[in-house]
Amino acid sequence: MSPDPRSLAERISAETGLEFTGTEGRERDGTRWLELQPAGHPASQTFTLRTIVGWRRLDIHFRPGNFSGDLMEAMGSADETGRSTFLSILRACRDAGAETVLTLNGGMRDPDDSEIWNAPWRSLSLAIRRGMLAINEGDAEADMRQIELWTSRAAAAVLALLPLEVEGSEHEEAAPDIIGLPEGARIRIEVNRYERDRRNRAAALAIHGYSCKVCELDMAERYGTAAAGLIEVHHVTPVSTVGEGYIINPATDLIPLCPNCHSVTHRRRPPFSVGELKAMIVDQDEQPIG
Ligand SMILES: [Zn+2]
Numbered sequence: 001m002s003p004d005p006r007s008l009a010e011r012i013s014a015e016t017g018l019e020f021t022g023t024e025g026r027e028r029d030g031t032r033w034l035e036l037q038p039a040g041h042p043a044s045q046t047f048t049l050r051t052i053v054g055w056r057r058l059d060i061h062f063r064p065g066n067f068s069g070d071l072m073e074a075m076g077s078a079d080e081t082g083r084s085t086f087l088s089i090l091r092a093c094r095d096a097g098a099e100t101v102l103t104l105n106g107g108m109r110d111p112d113d114s115e116i117w118n119a120p121w122r123s124l125s126l127a128i129r130r131g132m133l134a135i136n137e138g139d140a141e142a143d144m145r146q147i148e149l150w151t152s153r154a155a156a157a158v159l160a161l162l163p164l165e166v167e168g169s170e171h172e173e174a175a176p177d178i179i180g181l182p183e184g185a186r187i188r189i190e191v192n193r194y195e196r197d198r199r200n201r202a203a204a205l206a207i208h209g210y211s212c213k214v215c216e217l218d219m220a221e222r223y224g225t226a227a228a229g230l231i232e233v234h235h236v237t238p239v240s241t242v243g244e245g246y247i248i249n250p251a252t253d254l255i256p257l258c259p260n261c262h263s264v265t266h267r268r269r270p271p272f273s274v275g276e277l278k279a280m281i282v283d284q285d286e287q288p289i290g
């Protein structure tokens with residue numbers, strides 16, 4: 001089965017908590033692409049994520065819709081956590097061998113340059129390019145894994161900057177403060193708590209990867225496709241010790257743990273730390289056998 005846009009949309013929707021629809025097509029030179037678009041967003045807030053499946057390479061292009069001025073301004077006025085999450089994800093992409101190209105208001109910009117947040121964003125595109133990939137070499141399942149991995153990284157980066165309004169939270173009461181912010185900052189994409197948690201999870205996995213932070217197990221490597229994406233995300237700062245309004249930073253507050261390590265972590269309150277768990281494993285390995 002070759003990678004198809006519907007299952008990609010399903011997978012990225014499940015990973016990010018934002019519902020996408022998928023289409024496919026070909027570049028002029030015949031190279032195939034899969035494209036995602038958020039389902040049911042108005043024209044002023046829509047965008048596309050196109051994953052071009054080249055020979056031994058993937059190029060993912062984020063483009064706001066033609067009438068998405070509001071969306072771009074809102075992304076350019078994302079809060080501190082959103083900005084640092086966006087940067088952490090782009091850095092993780094570069095660490096994984098990709099090139100990231102950010103074009104802002106007509107010019108190429110370095111995402112690490114803090115100046116980019118000073119002027120309103122009026123035009124924007126982001127490309128994540130990964131060459132030297134074992135892709136399009138006949139193993140459709142492996143191809144799909146790579147496509148999902150890189151598309152979800154790109155989606156997580158974009159979502160980090162989207163202004164989310166959490167339903168039924170205290171954020172609604174804070175609405176009067178929104179007056180006075182730039183036009184774009186007033187748009188809010190309504191999500192529920194579950195969806196926001198999915199977004200944080202997607203960001204954490206894009207930043208930290210899919211291997212357990214304690215024992216380094218990658219579930220998909222051990223069990224194959226059936227276990228792809230089966231990794232748990234643990235709050236390093238226990239949720240119960242932080243206040244209601246606390247904004248989770250996926251780079252520093254969340255880590256991936258395999259189901260085993262995650263269970264052991266929570267056998268104590270407060271949970272055992274990564275260092276403590278690693279020490280337990282070392283201690284056990286050092287026990288003489290028999
Ligand atoms: Zn583990």
Ligand SMILES: [Zn+2]
Pocket residue numbers: 233234235262265266
């Ligand atoms: Zn946990």
